Amino acid sequence: MKTLNKHKFLLIAATGLMLTFTACKLPDVVQKTENREVPAAYNDMQQDTASIARLKWKEYFKDPYLDTLIGTALKNNQELNITLQEIEMTKNEIRARKGEYLPFIGLRAGAGADKVGRYTNIGAMEATTDIKPGKEMPEPVQDYMVGAYATWEIDIWNKLHNAKKAAVSRYLSSVEGRNFMVTNLIAEIANSYYELLALDNQLAIVNKNIDIQNNAFEIIKLQKQGARVTELAVKRFQAQLLNTQSLQFAIQQKITETESKINFLIGRFPQPVKRSTDSFESLTPNAVYAGLPSQLLENRPDVKQAELDLMAAKLDVKVAKAKFYPSLGISAGIGYRAFKPDYLIRPESLLYSLAGDLAAPLINRNAIKAEYKNANARQVQAIYNYERTILNAYIEVANQLAKIDNMKKAFDLKAQQVDALNQSVDISNDLFRYARADYMEVLMTQRDALESKFDLIEAKMQQMNAMVNIYRALGGGWN
Structure with missing residues (x-):
């Protein structure tokens, strides 16, 4: 009994001595706490908890052709499927970390032969x-x-359990990364789809203008025959017609490239993309409810991903710190061993062992110190990344809200400009027909009218892009 108490005392004394040496003089590291504060509202807007981020993408996008494209992309997009495999790898990492704090148990069997020299201590004894x-x-x-x-x-300092928790945080982070990719993928397809509709309408405008300019060209040739205009006027009208015809092919090339981009995003080889044939100008953007800036912390997948990365980094610091402290290991074995197979199952062949060891670093701990400092630096880095992600999310929402308002005003003014120039085309043609305006006025008016129609389509596309981007910026689409 006295011997047992003596062993206990020695073990406690050894543990206390190791703790004394290992717990003191930990390296100094930078201490920083993340800032989670965000403004109370966007751009001095009235506070409202309603947010379009809570709408599913099928509820937000009403175009059936667009919905079909998005649904196909969520199944077939290669980059998204690659990310899913990365999630599986981080999930397996949890299993690996969990296995480290559970006992390792194995079976062992072996056979061999040994011949030692006669004139050795073992040979002499045998x-x-x-x-x-x-x-x-x-x-x-x-x-x-x-x-x-x-x-x-024995995980007495929670080193192994914290490593497992860090792996769980990284797994959840990878899931949020996948959600953020889904949000961006939906937005990219929607923006490309509306760009395709805009190009279709621009092509229709060009074709219509080609017909108008063809008629004007025929008229100017007749007037030249009647000596009302010179050959210069005929050539200027012809040059304008050729320029407008060349726009056809430039737009068709853009249509081909946009269709190819959409096909790539949905994981298929180039083919025609089915889309709406309705007037692009008549599209009405959805009503936008931005909610509160604080809701970005819950709705934006990239913000949640940065937060989980920060949690993992904090746990990594604890794991690195625990390596300064003693580690306690237990090993055991039981089995049978004999020089003849018939003797294996006899009680005399039984052997077993049980041992425990306590180990701690005392001298030359540079590697552990470096790992601890690196873990803390990564934690500080994760804090800055988290704060940067929140700031970027807020700015994106604020920019898109301003864009929605400004593009609406710009579109209304462009629509008025198009109406005015359409009327001016008719007026200039009538004045030219009665020799009250020269051909340059007609050409300039037609050119301005065409450019204004293009600008109107561009303004509408910017409106639709703002509608898509505010949905993405608020964190919608992944749920």
Whole structure:
């Protein structure tokens, strides 16, 4: 009993001594706490908790052709599927970290033979040893063994459990990364789809203007025959017609490239993209409810991803810090061992072992110090990344809200400009027909009218892009 108490005392004393040496003089590191504060509202807007981010993408986008494209992309997009495999890898990392704080148990079996020299201590003992009275030790000595063994590191400082928690945080972070990719993928397809509709309408405008300019060109040729205009006027009208015709092919090329981009996003080879044939100018953007800036912390996947990365980095610091402290390991084994297979199952062949060890770094801890400082630096880095992500999310929303308002005003003014220039085209044609305006006025008016129609389509596309981007900026689409 006294011997047992003595061993206990020695173990406690050794543990206390190790803690004294290892717990003191930890490296100094930078301490920083993340800032989670955001403004109370966007651009001095009235506060409202309603947010379009809570709408599913099928509820937000009403165009059936667009919905079909998005649904196909969520199944077939290669980059998204690559991310899903990365999520599986981080999930497997959890299993690996969990296994480290559980006992390792294994089975072992072996066989061999051993012949030692006669004039050695072991050889001399074997030569004078009888297994049974009158039965000498066999030579060479065979060796058969079967048994089980176990090792277990007692996680007294939660080092292994914290490593597992960090792996869980990184797994959840990868899931949020996938959600953020879904949000961006939906927005990219929607923007490309509306760009395609805009190009269709621009092509229709060009074709219509080609017909108008063809008629004007025929008229100017007749007037030249009647000596009302010179050859210069004919050539200027012809040049304008050729320029407008060349726009056809430039727009058709853009249509081909946009269709290819959409096909790539949905994971298929180039083919025509089915789309709405309705007037692009008549599209009305959805009503936007931005909610509160604080809701970005819950709705934006990239913000949640940065937060989970920060949690993992904090746990990594704890894991690195625990390496300064002693580690306690237990090992055990049990089995049978004999020089003859027939003896394996006899009680005399039983062997077992049980041992514990306490180890701690005392001298030359530079590697552990470097790992601890690196873990803390990564934590500070994760804090800055988290704050930057929140700031970027707020700015994106504020910009898109301003864009929605400004593009609406710009579109209304462009629509008035198009109406005025359409009337001026008719007026200039009538004045030219009665020789009250020269051909340059007609050409300039037609050119301005065409450019204004293009600008009107561009303004509408910017409106629709703002509608898509505010949905993405608020964190909609992944749920």
